[in-house]
Amino acid sequence: MAQQQQIREREEGDDDDERGREEMPLMALNHISRLCRSVEKSMEFYEKVLGFVLIKRSEVFKFSGAWLFNYGMGIHLVQSKNPQEEIDDTKPLDPMDNHISFQCEDMGVVEEKLKEMKIKYMRRTVEEGGCTIDQMFFKDPDGFMIEILTVRTSSSCLLIRSRVVS
Numbered sequence: 001m002a003q004q005q006q007i008r009e010r011e012e013g014d015d016d017d018e019r020g021r022e023e024m025p026l027m028a029l030n031h032i033s034r035l036c037r038s039v040e041k042s043m044e045f046y047e048k049v050l051g052f053v054l055i056k057r058s059e060v061f062k063f064s065g066a067w068l069f070n071y072g073m074g075i076h077l078v079q080s081k082n083p084q085e086e087i088d089d090t091k092p093l094d095p096m097d098n099h100i101s102f103q104c105e106d107m108g109v110v111e112e113k114l115k116e117m118k119i120k121y122m123r124r125t126v127e128e129g130g131c132t133i134d135q136m137f138f139k140d141p142d143g144f145m146i147e148i149l150t151v152r153t154s155s156s157c158l159l160i161r162s163r164v165v166s
Contacts, residue, residue: 031067031074032100034144037083039066041141046075049117050102050146071102080142087143093122095137099145107134107150114138 036042043066046052052068052075064079104110107123114121114136121138132152139145 029073031076033076033078034140034142035080036077036142037080037085037087038141039064039077039079042066042077043068045141046077049113049119089143091143093120093137093139093145095122095124095135095147097145099137099147101147101149104148104150107136107148110136110148 034042043054046068047054050070052070055067055069055074057065057067066077068075068077111121111123119138121136123134123136126133126135130153134150134152136148137145
């Protein structure tokens with residue numbers, strides 16, 4: 001009951017409270033972390049498909065894993081405690097599912113690489129207000145979805161989006 005009261009008070013005071021609107025002093029995305037059934041298979045995927053490079057991992061960590069880096073960000077692969085867990089490969093690719101997205105310069109090169117490596121993917125194009133976004137979705141060995149996109153614009157396309165405050 002007390003927690004509900006605090007939430008109500010916070011919601012009622014939101015219009016008057018500017019503290020909640022201050023931006024965090026963030027600089028960049030540092031890394032994402034992925035639980036893997038096989039760190040070795042996932043390393044190979046992120047290196048060969050997406051061009052990540054294996055980097056030194058701190059010896060402080062006493063669990064199996066690997067660190068990769070490229071494009072200004074890291075991917076930390078962590079060995080799952082339950083590597084026998086089944087992954088539903090029959091589940092269709094869904095752009096609304098959890099995923100990470102990379103922007104690229106040439107979708108044709110990416111598509112050829114995926115075909116060459118026999119990786120199933122879904123391709124679609126979204127158009128709005130002078131912007132055309134070509135998207136490609138596929139999964140890593142553990143079923144985590146990855147999006148690759150290219151943005152084609154006209155002079156009327158605004159890429160700066162307003163901040164959404166709820």
